Amino acid sequence: MNAPVLNLGSVVSAENAIKILRATTGEVVVAIGRRPDRSWPALKLMLDGQDYATIHPGAIVTGDADVAELTIPLPGLPNGRPHSVAIADAATGTLAPGSNLRPIATETKLRALVIYPAGEVHEHDKVRWYRAPMEKLLSDYFNIGDMIVYDSTLKLLRYAHLEPMKIMSPTEGDIERYASEFDYVFVRGSNFIHENMEWFRAVEVLERVKLPVYAIGVGAQASQNRKIELPEPSKRFWSIVAERCASIGVRGAFSAETLRQNGIRNVEVVGCPSIFRTRNRDLKIRIPDQREIRKVAFSLRREADKSYTADPEAYLRNQKAALLKVDAQSEMVMSSHGEQEEKAFFLRDPAAKEKAVAEFTRTGWWSGADDAAMRRIYEKQLF
Structure with a gap:
């Protein structure tokens, strides 16, 4: 068993002083927090509903940190056991989140x-x-x-x-x-x-x-x-x-x-x-000087109701103005959220495009002097 002292303040809170971070057929990893009196709560480990061990973190955790992580090895049991693992506060019996679930098998394809x-x-x-x-x-x-x-x-x-x-x-x-x-x-x-x-x-x-x-x-x-x-x-x-x-x-x-x-x-x-998504801990975003930025991707979400914005009409006006401004100042491409009309242009279906244009005109998304610029964006800059 090991007990590194970690910065797990965001994981363990006053409401959940004990948490199962990971439970496999080989070990259970638990995060624990000190009590208000600075003592560590004793833990009860249960396998398949039966008491297996009582663990006293104070005997193995060193240092003054408020939170520690315990890795508790589990015994090799026959017939694919244990089928459930639970951790409880030994004093109160309160179960830790993640208790009484089947542990993940480490040697099988999940x-x-x-x-x-x-x-x-x-x-x-x-x-x-x-x-x-x-x-x-x-x-x-x-x-x-x-x-x-x-x-x-x-x-x-x-x-x-x-x-x-x-x-x-x-x-x-x-x-x-x-x-x-x-x-x-x-x-x-x-x-x-x-x-x-x-x-x-x-x-x-x-x-x-x-x-x-x-x-x-x-x-x-x-x-x-x-x-x-x-x-x-x-x-x-x-x-x-x-x-x-x-x-x-x-x-x-x-x-x-x-x-x-x-x-x-x-x-x-x-x-x-x-x-x-890349799982790269060293990933960094380089922000160039604004004057150097030429290629810009504009993510469009045209359909929005009052569950999304307090004023849908103002939201559309502002989004269209921003779209045209970015287009005028950069080499812009536009991505769509998935609305039917944008998909008609993306999939290049003539009949669907005709219906889309009619809808754009009806709602004012395409209107007057902006029609040519909007059509160019939809025809040539949508991806």
Whole structure:
């Protein structure tokens, strides 16, 4: 057993002084925080529901740090055991988040389940639009940003097999197979923390499938900085996720505060997975002198309602003005969010393009003196 003293203040909080960071069939890694009296809490390790050992961190942790990480080796048990690992505060019996789940096998190829995938996976960790007839590609809405985040998340995970978790109409066979054949579940990073999020039967499935659940880069979305009161099914969903992982990784402070206001406190701000998709700890962004910048990519999101912005009409006017200004001052290319009209130009479908132009004219997105510049951008600079 080892006990390095680390800067884990963001992982261990007053509400969760003990956390399971990782549990495999060979070891369990636990983060612990000192009590107010500066003592370390004693830990009870349980395997398959039975008491296995009591651990006193004070006997092995040195130094004055407030937080430490313990790596506890597990015994080699027959028949693929242990089937569940739990850590509890020996004094109170309070279970640490991540307890009573099946540990991840270290010597097998991992099988993962994803909740709400965004696109078709190919070549193991690459994401593309779902293959479909042209009519369906044009009519369906695909969020390209979500696809990039999904692609980035896959590059951070270890798995040999990936499969979407059925949450709309899972069968008994599906649930039994998830419980027996898979190693962990992850929630694709997106703006899932809001009042209207629909989880269908995800809570029921997760309650019956005792696997670790990870959420990396999920976010709250609102048009204004306001309190978001989540409905009970969403609160239950995020409570389960919080119980099954070291911490829910959210995009920013607003997302973290939204979950905390709804009683979910096992949260850590990690940002968006697209930021660290390369897993390069030395990655740096070089910001050149503004006068040197010539090539600019403008990310367009044209469709927006009041859940996205307080004033959709002003948002569109300002975005169009910014688009034309950047185009005039640089060698600009434009990426779209996934709206049907932009896809019509990207896929170069004549009939769909004609409908798109009519929609642009009706809404004022293309209007008067700007028509020629907007058409040029859509015809030649969209990617």
